[in-house]
Amino acid sequence: MTTIKQQPSLVRLVLLLATLAAVVLYLAKPPPIERARMLAYSPSQIRESRLKPENTGRVLPVRAAFVILVRNSELHELRATVRQLEDQFNQRHHYPYVFLNNEPFTDEFKLHMEWATSGDCHFGLVPYDHWSMPLWVDRVRAKWAMAMMGSRVPYGDSESYRKMCRYESGFFFRHPLLADFDYYWRVEPGVEFTCSIPYDPFQYMVDNGKLYGFTISVREFPLTVRTLWSTTNAFRAAYPEYIAPNNTLRWLTTSTGGYNMCHFWSNFEIGSLAFLRSPQYTAYFGFLDRAGGFFLERWGDAPVHSLAVAMFLDKSQVHYFDLGYYHKPFQNCPTDPDFNEHHCFCNANRSMIHNEDSCTSAWLAL
Numbered sequence: 086m087t088t089i090k091q092q093p094s095l096v097r098l099v100l101l102l103a104t105l106a107a108v109v110l111y112l113a114k115p116p117p118i119e120r121a122r123m124l125a126y127s128p129s130q131i132r133e134s135r136l137k138p139e140n141t142g143r144v145l146p147v148r149a150a151f152v153i154l155v156r157n158s159e160l161h162e163l164r165a166t167v168r169q170l171e172d173q174f175n176q177r178h179h180y181p182y183v184f185l186n187n188e189p190f191t192d193e194f195k196l197h198m199e200w201a202t203s204g205d206c207h208f209g210l211v212p213y214d215h216w217s218m219p220l221w222v223d224r225v226r227a228k229w230a231m232a233m234m235g236s237r238v239p240y241g242d243s244e245s246y247r248k249m250c251r252y253e254s255g256f257f258f259r260h261p262l263l264a265d266f267d268y269y270w271r272v273e274p275g276v277e278f279t280c281s282i283p284y285d286p287f288q289y290m291v292d293n294g295k296l297y298g299f300t301i302s303v304r305e306f307p308l309t310v311r312t313l314w315s316t317t318n319a320f321r322a323a324y325p326e327y328i329a330p331n332n333t334l335r336w337l338t339t340s341t342g343g344y345n346m347c348h349f350w351s352n353f354e355i356g357s358l359a360f361l362r363s364p365q366y367t368a369y370f371g372f373l374d375r376a377g378g379f380f381l382e383r384w385g386d387a388p389v390h391s392l393a394v395a396m397f398l399d400k401s402q403v404h405y406f407d408l409g410y411y412h413k414p415f416q417n418c419p420t421d422p423d424f425n426e427h428h429c430f431c432n433a434n435r436s437m438i439h440n441e442d443s444c445t446s447a448w449l450a451l
């Protein structure tokens with residue numbers, strides 16, 4: 086009788102490859118339980134609004150909300166963030182909050198957010214189809230791509246991070262809880278608001294015809310967006326009528342016509358929901374989604390939003406908010422020394438705009 090050890094090396098190689106293929110296929114199989122579990126959630130787990138009696142009858146100047154995609158486990162980081170946001174801005178305005186999650190929020194989470202906020206709170210579950218790898222993406226190739234990217238870039242091997250990036254790129258603005266709003270302000274757990282905000286940024290957007298606002302820009306890891314630019318160019322060729330005459334694609338383009346990796350850092354965004362719901366934006370997202378790069382590479386929502394802004398908007402519709410903001414490891418700290426001294430607790434010398442990886446000076450110089 087021959088043992089595996091005695092078999093010729095070719096047979097052993099074939100056995101090894103077959104085992105590897107079996108492992109990859111097993112891991113790549115979509116987990117049907119996820120969809121089934123979602124069908125079993127109660128209505129209040131799917132969607133719940135907790136309105137404050139003191140806000141009854143309050144008419145806000147802009148139909149706007151903070152939008153926060155967050156896990157239950159990030160409750161305490163978010164409490165700190167919301168506390169600052171309230172102190173620096175919202176306790177004078179009482180804009181509502183929309184919290185979104187791919188799992189039901191716990192009662193503890195909802196209670197803490199109710200206590201920390203001065204605006205009404207809406208809690209929503211993300212539908213399964215918005216938080217999954219689409220069926221047309223080759224799962225084996227995707228799993229392989231994740232394994233190959235590994236730890237070479239942050240979250241290189243993470244499938245859930247990719248689902249998050251796809252969701253923030255193409256779906257959050259379609260959530261029913263956002264249907265009554267025109268503008269959103271994206272907030273993440275752990276970010277800091279390091280200066281008082283003595284005006285209403287939503288009102289500023291409306292009054293000045295702005296559709297997208299950012300505070301930090303930075304360069305992307307090239308490995309995560311290998312074919313994003315060529316796919317975007319294919320989209321431009323297919324839909325030339327969608328490209329704005331006074332667009333800002335030159336901000337993103339190298340001297341040889343490639344992508345320079347600049348993008349608005351999307352963990353802070355104040356934007357128009359109508360822009361994201363527009364035929365241009367939804368066609369662009371659909372085009373990218375079908376190309377599969379959210380999973381076959383690791384396309385981030387930041388470069389996707391930025392490329393869309395650069396293609397579809399006029400420069401005058403985009404605003405740099407020079408406010409006090411920190412998301413590790415970068416910050417924006419207002420440069421006006423008088424404002425800084427009286428209204429901030431950040432160090433203007435450490436502001437991202439001085440960093441060579443920032444693209445904000447180039448944006449302002451356009």
Ligand SMILES: Nc1nc2c(ncn2[C@@H]2O[C@H](COP(=O)(O)OP(=O)(O)OP(=O)(O)O)[C@@H](O)[C@H]2O)c(=O)[nH]1
Nearest residue numbers: 154155156159185186187188245249272273274352
């Ligand atoms: N509900 C839920 N939210 C998530 C998940 N992954 C990320 N998020 C949220 O999506 C946003 C972006 O995720 P982050 O982990 O902050 O990604 P990042 O900003 O690129 O990276 P770091 O902040 O440096 O970790 C944050 O608001 C997270 O709370 C997830 O699996 N479930």
Ligand SMILES: [Mg+2]
Nearest residue numbers: 273274352412
């Ligand atoms: Mg973050």
